[in-house]
Amino acid sequence: MRSILVRVATASVASLWAATALAAELVIAQVAPFSGPLAPTGTHMRAGAQLYFDRVNAAGGVHGATIRLVSQDDGYKVPETVAQTRRLLQQSKPLALFGYVGTGNVSALVREKILDKEGIPAIGIRTGATSLIEPPHPWLFIGRSSYATEVEKMLQQLSTMGVKRVGVFYQDDPFGMDGRSAAETAAPRWGIELTVKAGYEKNTTKVEPAAEAIAKANPQGVIMVSNTAASAAFVKAYRARGGDGMLIALSTTDGPQVVRTIGKETARGLGIAQVVPDPRDRSLLVVRELQDAYRAAAPKDVELNHTLLQGYIGAKLLVEGLRRAGPNPTRDRLREAMESLRDHDLGGLDASFSPKSHAGLNYVDITVLDREGQILR
Numbered sequence: 001m002r003s004i005l006v007r008v009a010t011a012s013v014a015s016l017w018a019a020t021a022l023a024a025e026l027v028i029a030q031v032a033p034f035s036g037p038l039a040p041t042g043t044h045m046r047a048g049a050q051l052y053f054d055r056v057n058a059a060g061g062v063h064g065a066t067i068r069l070v071s072q073d074d075g076y077k078v079p080e081t082v083a084q085t086r087r088l089l090q091q092s093k094p095l096a097l098f099g100y101v102g103t104g105n106v107s108a109l110v111r112e113k114i115l116d117k118e119g120i121p122a123i124g125i126r127t128g129a130t131s132l133i134e135p136p137h138p139w140l141f142i143g144r145s146s147y148a149t150e151v152e153k154m155l156q157q158l159s160t161m162g163v164k165r166v167g168v169f170y171q172d173d174p175f176g177m178d179g180r181s182a183a184e185t186a187a188p189r190w191g192i193e194l195t196v197k198a199g200y201e202k203n204t205t206k207v208e209p210a211a212e213a214i215a216k217a218n219p220q221g222v223i224m225v226s227n228t229a230a231s232a233a234f235v236k237a238y239r240a241r242g243g244d245g246m247l248i249a250l251s252t253t254d255g256p257q258v259v260r261t262i263g264k265e266t267a268r269g270l271g272i273a274q275v276v277p278d279p280r281d282r283s284l285l286v287v288r289e290l291q292d293a294y295r296a297a298a299p300k301d302v303e304l305n306h307t308l309l310q311g312y313i314g315a316k317l318l319v320e321g322l323r324r325a326g327p328n329p330t331r332d333r334l335r336e337a338m339e340s341l342r343d344h345d346l347g348g349l350d351a352s353f354s355p356k357s358h359a360g361l362n363y364v365d366i367t368v369l370d371r372e373g374q375i376l377r
Contacts, residue, residue: 024061024064024065024066025065025066025067025068026061026062026065026066026067026068026095026322026329027068027070027092027093027094027095028053028067028068028069028070028094028095028096028097028098028318029069029070029071029072029085029088029089029092029094029096029097029098030045030046030049030069030070030071030072030097030098030099030100031071031072031073031074031080031081031084031085031088031097031100032045032046032071032073032074032099032100032101032126033073033074033075033076033101033102034046034071034073034075035073035075036075036076036077036203037076037203037204037205037227037228037229037230038076038101038102038203038227038228038229040228040254040257040307041101041126041227041228041252041254041307042073042076042099042101043301043302044302044303044305044307044308044310044311045099045101045124045126045307045308045310045311045314046069046071046099046311047299047302047308047311048290048307048308048309048310048311048312048313048314048315049069049098049099049124049311049312049314049315049318050069050299050311050315051290051293051294051297051299051308051311051312051315052289052293052312052315052316052319053067053069053315053319054293054297055289055293056319062319062322062323063322063323063326063327063328064327065327065328067319067322069098070088070092070094072084072087072088074105075203076101076102076105076202076203077203078102078104078105078108081100081102081105081106081108081109082108082109082112082114085097085109085114086114089114089118089120094120095120095322095329095330095331095334096120096121096122096123096318096321096331096334097115097120097121097122097123098122098123098124098314098315098318099124099125099126099311099314100122100125100126100127101126101127102126102127102175103127103129103131103132103173103174103175103178104173104174104175104202106122106125106127106129106132106140107129107131107132107174109122110132110137110140115137115139115140116138116139118331119139119331119332120139120331121139121140121141121321121331121334121335121338122139122140122141123141123143123314123317123318123321123338124141124143124310124311124313124314124315124317124318125140125141125142125143125144125314126144126252126307126310127142127147127175128142128144128145128146128147128148128149128150128251128275129146129147129174129175129178130146130147130148130178130181130182131174131178133146133358133359134146136355136356136357136358136359137358138335139335140358141317141321141338141353141358141360142358142359142360143313143314143317143351143359143360143361144251144275144276144310144359144360144361144363145275145359145361145362145363145364146182146359147175147178147179147182147225147250148178148182148185148186149362149364150179150182150250150251150273150275150364151179151182151183151186151223151225151250152182152186152189153273153364153365153366154223154248154250154271154273154366155183155186155187155189155190155192155223156190157248157271157366158190158192158220158221158246158248159190159191159192161221161246163192163220163221163246164191164192164193164220165192165193165195165219165220165221166183166187166192166193166194166195166219166220166221166222166223166245167194167195167196167197167198167214167217167219167221167222167223167245168180168183168194168196168197168198168222168223168225169198169199169200169207169210169211169214169222169223169224169225169226169234170197170198170199170200170224170225170226171199171200171202171225171226171227171230172199172200172201172202173202175202175225175252176199176202176225176226178225179223179225179250180197180199180225183223183225195217195219196213196214196216196217196219198210198211198213198214200226200230200234204230205229205230205232205233207230207233207234207237208237210234211234211237211238211240211241211243212237212241214238214243214245215238215241215242215243216241218243218245219245220245220246221245221246221247221248222238222243222245222246222247222248223248223249224247224248224249224250224253225250225252226249226250226252226253227252227253228252228253228254228257228258228261229261231249231253231258231270232257232258232261232262232267233261233262235247235258235262235266235267235270236262236266239266246269246271247269247270247271248270248271248272248273248366249270249271249272249273250272250273251272251273251274251275251306253272254305254306254307255267255270255272255367255369255373255375256303256305256373256375258270258369259369259373263373264369264371264372264373265371267369267373268369268370268371268373269368269369270368270369271366271367271368271369272366272367272368272369272375273364273365273366273367274306274363274364274365274366274367275306275310275361275363275364276306276309276310276313276349276361276363277309277348277349277363277365278306278365278367278375278377279291279304279305279306279308279309280304283348284347284348284349285347285348286309286312286313286316286346286347286348286349287309287347287348288347289312289347290304290308290309290312291304293312294308313346313349313361316346316347317338317341317346317351317360320341320344321334321337321338321341322334322337323337324337324340324341325337338353339353339354339355339358340353341353341360342354349361349363365377
């Protein structure tokens, strides 16, 4: 009898130890492009998040539990996003998804009802599609301004400069169509006519037909709803065809990468919307935190840029949700905790979520590449 009790007690202790060990690690899963034309975007989103997770872990974690980020590459291909997500959900049993990139890619998770079936929150997402923000999906927490807000700011900027005729260059997929639709809706409010709209195929830099069509229409300005590689190719092709309109790209374009690809002379004057502050602006605490972490442990082949800061901010939002969810958090408690964030100070930048709003941030700024290829406000 005593031996049976000993075995039962031993088994109970082992079970308790296993549960404690499990609770000591919080697994977060990311599927993003780490290859292909958007590899720098996925890489910088992951690196920014990891810098913050490392800081949190070094300080004792969240309620004593450390954070482990597991990542898989989807090459910016929608079928791979779905397949890799399902694989990670089965193998790693993550508490949350983080840092996904692309409107079509995230839309596929919603369309396949993966978030709903798994009951898992996805936080800090690299898309601003209106279709994913309004109405808010119960498990999706974007953590940035919408593309519509960016486009509105871009049209406002063009209007103040006296621009009346504008073209739209867009990626021919849900992401690009979201930005194009936003421009069509907002342009009349600023007295602007959209004189030409031309698209290009996703995951390519086949932009020459679009550049030809837009240059021929001769608009005074062009809104670019495109990603970095295609943006760089378009600027070069458009300028080569004599296009002299003012170019403004969505925040999905990284200025320094454009400069490296086509040179500072060709890139000069390109405007870029930003949904996070300048990563060089030490007046903000969140930027100082990132800079200090970056200097202490700069990841290989990673720059101090806006995408890195977006990953860092997304990680801060996630960690605050984990803190509010309490020890041994569940996916449900994390979702409820995220919706409880009201006017939360991220370090000079406020974030707010609620059951009726999952965008989180409403920051948009317009920057310009100068003659030296540097980003100016």
